[in-house]
Amino acid sequence: MCSCKDREQDPQTLLEDVHKPIIVGAGPSGLAASACLSKLGVPSLILEKSDCIASLWQHKTYDRLKLHLPKLYCELPLWGFPEHFPKYPTKRQFISYMEAYASHFSIRPKFNQNVAKAEFDPIHGFWRVQTQEFQYISRWLIVATGENAESFVPDIVGLDKFKGLVRHSSDYKSGSDFRNQRVLVVGGGNSGMELSLDLCRHNATPYMVVRNTVHVLPRDIFGFSTFGIAMSLLKWLPLRVVDKLLLLMANLLLGNTDHLGLRRPKTGPIELKNITGKTPVLDVGALSHIKSGNIKVMASVKEITKTGAKFMDGQEKEFDSIILATGYRSNVPSWLKSEFFTKEGIPKTPFPDGWKGGNGLYTVGFTKRGLLGTASEAIKIAKEIADQWRAINDLSEISVIPISSHLEKSQAT
Structure with missing residues (x-):
């Protein structure tokens, strides 16, 4: 590794030829990619903008959160959960698992390294990755910031006029902060449902906005994970047959949800x-x-007022607080210069081939298939980079010149 001043950049920025893959993001995806590379003898450099691994889990999740899927389907590659962990590990248990995972594979990210820009240099054949203090260069760049890098706040008419508390679900910790309040929860996905449940348990009254159709399934069917049952059935039956079986069981155990305001797609x-x-x-x-009526399902919001909200069905109600359970989005377009991603920050190439972008660019954690998808991509990426790594390092020492040396020579001319 070498370090030198890059005369084309800010004079206070140091240039580092890291001669190993650069991974952006120290969440589960970044840790998985680093561990798989390490297993094949390839070192890596993880750049993480926050001060810890799995910052989304540590700083942006509510206290009662548990994994929605059994731990069997949420393991990172090469190292599983402790046997004594419950079927659905808690937030704290999952964080401790990732910390132990990083320790086990000797993964030491560089924290507080916010990547402002990354782009491929076609002349020299490497990636420039720019942070506030450094410009790193490498033949390989692995984007592991994932689909949930930033909180998403939709445009809602009048939201800025509301006099009460407005909080995104990423800043929600416990319903104890909303005790005895009337709370508008915007969003009827897993987060919106769980936050509404948590609010009920702290004597708040949640009104949950469900704009679109939604499938509600039991987490378990007769003691077995619904997801696990689906995965097993898909080995033998067509997808649409499995869907029909799941909906049959859901109607049997939960009843018809349409009359509750939860219309199925x-x-x-x-x-x-x-x-x-x-x-x-x-x-x-x-x-x-x-x-039971403890959680009230509402139609789409037409407008937020100073004291509450008007709804599309003509109702108008007052609220003490608003929680936006409106999800997250990718932040890739803000820093990566690449035509491989859409303007929404998702690989243009669909699953299962979206992990490989060309010119040494790879992505992990963008499959919309959870940690199972992450593990699969991390293994593929590590194998391909390891093959390239061995080919490069099998060359004679004379031919392996740090790419920063090439850069310095080009600048001198």
């Missing part, structure tokens, strides 16, 4: 997930509170 839950990435809601108790 015409497309089945697994097929819809594959097409759009929209995840079905796995019920952990919220549905019973909707049936």
Whole structure:
């Protein structure tokens, strides 16, 4: 590794030829990619903008969060959960697992390294990755910031006029902050459902806005994970047959949800997930509170007022607080210069080939298939880079000149 001043850049910026893959993001995807590379003898450099690994989990999740899928389907590659962990690990348990994972594979990210810009240099054949203090260069760049890098706040008419508290779900910790309040929860996905449930348990009154159709499935069917049952059935039956079986069991165990304001899509839950990435809601108790009236399902918001909201069905209600359970989005377009991604920050190449972008660019964690998708991509990426790594390092020492030396020579001319 070498370090020198790059005369084309800010004179205070140091240039480092890291001669190993650069991974942007120290969440589960970045850790998985680094561990798989390490297993094949390839070192890596992880750049993380926050001060810890898995910052989304550590700083942007609510206290009662548990994994929605059994731990079997949420393991990172090469190292599983401790056997004593429950079937659905808690937030704290999952964080401790990732910390142990990083320790086990000796993964030491460089923290507080916010990547402002990354682009491929076609003349020299490497990636320039710019942070505030450094410009790193490498033949390989792995984008591991994922689909949920930034909170998404939709444009809602009048939101800025509301006099009460407005909080995104990423800043929500516990319903104890909203005790005895009337709370508008915008969003009826897994987060919106769970936050509404948590609010009920702290004597708040949640009104949950469900704009679109949604599949609500039981988290377990007769003691077995619904997701696990679906995965097993898909080995033997067509997808649409499995969807019909899941909906049959959901109607048997949960009843028809249409009259509750939770209209099901015409497309089945697994097929819809594959097409759009929209995840079905796995019920952990919220549905019973909707049936009892403790959680009130509302139509789309027409306008936020100073003291509440007007709804598309003509209703108008007052609220003490508003929680935006409106999800997250990718931040890739803000820093990566590449035509491989859409303007929404998702690979243009669909699954299962979206992990490889060309010119040494790779992505992990953008499959909309959870940690199972992450593990699969990390393994593929590591194998391909390892093959290139060995080819480069099998060359004679004379031919392996740090790419920063080439850069310095070009600048001198």
